[in-house]
Amino acid sequence: MYFSLEVKKRREDFYNMEEELETLKREILDPKTRMIVIKGVRRTGKSSLMRVALNELKTPHIFIDLRLSGPLTPEAIYEYFSMELSKFLEDGLLRRMLSRVRGVEISGLKLEFTEKRMDVLGRILDELGKWAEGRQVVMALDEAQELRILRGFDKILAHIYDYVGGIKIMLAGSEIGLLDKLLGISNPKAPLFGRPFSEINLKKLNWEKAVEFLKMGFEQVNIKVSEDEIQNAVSKLDGIIGWLTFYGHLRAKGDPYALEKAVENGSKMVAEEFNQFLSVRQIARKRYIEVVKTLIKPSTWSEVKRSLRGFANVNDKQVSNYLKELTYYGFVEKRDDLYSISDPLLIEAIRRGYIR
Structure with a gap:
């Protein structure tokens, strides 16, 4: 299944x-x-x-x-x-x-x-x-x-x-x-x-494959789910098959709030992972948080640098190091000149205030 x-x-x-x-x-x-x-x-x-x-x-x-x-x-x-x-x-x-x-x-x-x-x-x-x-x-x-x-x-x-x-x-x-x-x-x-x-x-599923995965999964458990709900689930969970599976599992059990629970629980899980990353970076903690808040929207290095203007004595090397560490640990990915958050539920965790 x-x-x-x-x-x-x-x-x-x-x-x-x-x-x-x-x-x-x-x-x-x-x-x-x-x-x-x-x-x-x-x-x-x-x-x-x-x-x-x-x-x-x-x-x-x-x-x-x-x-x-x-x-x-x-x-x-x-x-x-x-x-x-x-x-x-x-x-x-x-x-x-x-x-x-x-x-x-x-x-x-x-x-x-x-x-x-x-x-x-x-x-x-x-x-x-x-x-x-x-x-x-x-x-x-x-x-x-x-x-x-x-x-x-x-x-x-x-x-x-x-x-x-x-x-x-x-x-x-x-x-x-x-x-x-x-x-x-x-x-x-x-x-x-x-x-x-x-x-x-391994890559995230593209939109079409993510939709197909949910449809085929619901067919396996003989549950009818509307096209709108499936599209909404993919818009929130992206093509990360682990989160799509979690949502599908809850929905297959008959939970009408499956998507919200998947987003809520997943956001808390990702927040815990990110807070563990921050736990050994207490001096720069607020700077890292500011960086990921900026990256809710894919951004260039220069845009990230500008977002840190409110912090004293942040030089170019430090900006590069913050982005490098976030990329090393899999929280951020870089495509061409743009940095972005790799997991949509990390974005959700930031929006919900689970990362402070």
């Missing part, structure tokens, strides 16, 4: 990504591809794309969603790896191989890190790669830019890329600038600098 809220795992529940899905499957199967990178703003279907491809190919894999629950910590990342690696312990050979690694403990079909260190995780992945030689395991990391809190993990990725042929790397991220930092784009000192990778970019 298109309007189910969980990450999709079946092609029939997954709308309008046939080309991207077939490309991803082809790259997973291609032995020459060492790393796949999936980019797209929040809620455009990256997680579902990865899940559907892996499910159809039945490829052994580690899948870690780095925004699974609450604030991410290094301890949580080790716990995620522990859970995913434990899935492989039914294989006696691999269990024996992993049990030789100091810093882990295996009890039955559960692996735990007794020493949460990069070298221990690196050795575990080395052993997994040796076991997978000739068959392949995919290490899929969703919202991979979050790995920046795990110092040294980019070196592990580079080591796997260069020497661990049994593991293929798949990274997805919505904070494009931070993901590019992890990949070492334009930074010769970064561990992953210069490694070729296959890139898949």
Whole structure:
């Protein structure tokens, strides 16, 4: 069902990504591809794309969603790896191989890190790669830019890329600038600098596809919704399939206020994400808020600079840095000379006063 809220795992529940899905499957199967990178703003279907491809190919894999629950910590990342690696312990050979690694403990079909260190995780992945030689395991990391809190993990990725042929790397991220930092784009000192990778970019649905998605979704649940309501929903939610799905889910349950609830709840969710971004930028907080208020209407760099005239001592470099950070974290996108807010519900959150 298109309007189910969980990450999709079946092609029939997954709308309008046939080309991207077939490309991803082809790259997973291609032995020459060492790393796949999936980019797209929040809620455009990256997680579902990865899940559907892996499910159809039945490829052994580690899948870690780095925004699974609450604030991410290094301890949580080790716990995620522990859970995913434990899935492989039914294989006696691999269990024996992993049990030789100091810093882990295996009890039955559960692996735990007794020493949460990069070298221990690196050795575990080395052993997994040796076991997978000739068959392949995919290490899929969703919202991979979050790995920046795990110092040294980019070196592990580079080591796997260069020497661990049994593991293929798949990274997805919505904070494009931070993901590019992890990949070492334009930074010769970064561990992953210069490694070729296959890139898949997910876009928001255009108007026609967004309308079609809602119509087909309502057909699946045998609900008739007026053309005017569908058009209104697309005008408010744009082509972000995550928000369209949320609205469709509520409407399918018979809620006559589904669109308003989707906008209200979604706006609060986006506001929370943006406030987390601001929480470590308290000195410049009001300036960032002024920038996004300006970008409710797509604006040039010069227009953003003018909007900050009420603040003392804002120079050109700072203006560029504010826009760069907002773009890095996926809140803003740039097309030609115009900057704009990437998620319509961030605009709504600003208008409703959820961001102050």
